[in-house]
Amino acid sequence: MAPIPKPSAEPQDSPDTYVGLDADAxxxxxxxxxxxxxxxxxxxxxxxxxxxxxxxxxxxxxGRVARAWKG
Structure with a gap:
């Protein structure tokens, strides 16, 4: 039987830090x-x-991030 896939870990990073930044940056x-x-x-x-x-x-x-969220 094949092993059960294990999801990769998410970065320990707050989405709030992206609000207000230029979208490309x-x-x-x-x-x-x-x-x-x-x-x-x-x-x-x-x-x-x-x-x-x-x-x-x-x-x-x-052109700016107004909101950011995981998932």
């Missing part, structure tokens, strides 16, 4: 800190609500 920083997926979304975007370990979401307004 925030994405670079997130990847440098170990986030495997970074998703930039416009305000009010319709998205799925499943939680993905290692994903960081940004709501981007006028």
């Amino acid at each position: 925030a994405e670079r920083r997130a990847r440098e800190r170990g986030w495997s997926t970074v998703r930039a979304l416009p305000p009010g975007a319709i998205i799925t609500m499943e939680y993905r370990v290692g994903r960081l979401n940004f709501e981007v307004r006028d």
Whole structure:
């Protein structure tokens, strides 16, 4: 029988530190800190609500991160 996959650990990084940053700079920083997926979304975007370990979401307004959350 195959081993049960073990999810990778999330970076010990607070999403709040990205709010206010330029969206491109925030994405670079997130990847440098170990986030495997970074998703930039416009305000009010319709998205799925499943939680993905290692994903960081940004709501981007006028080129800046207005909100950031894990999953």
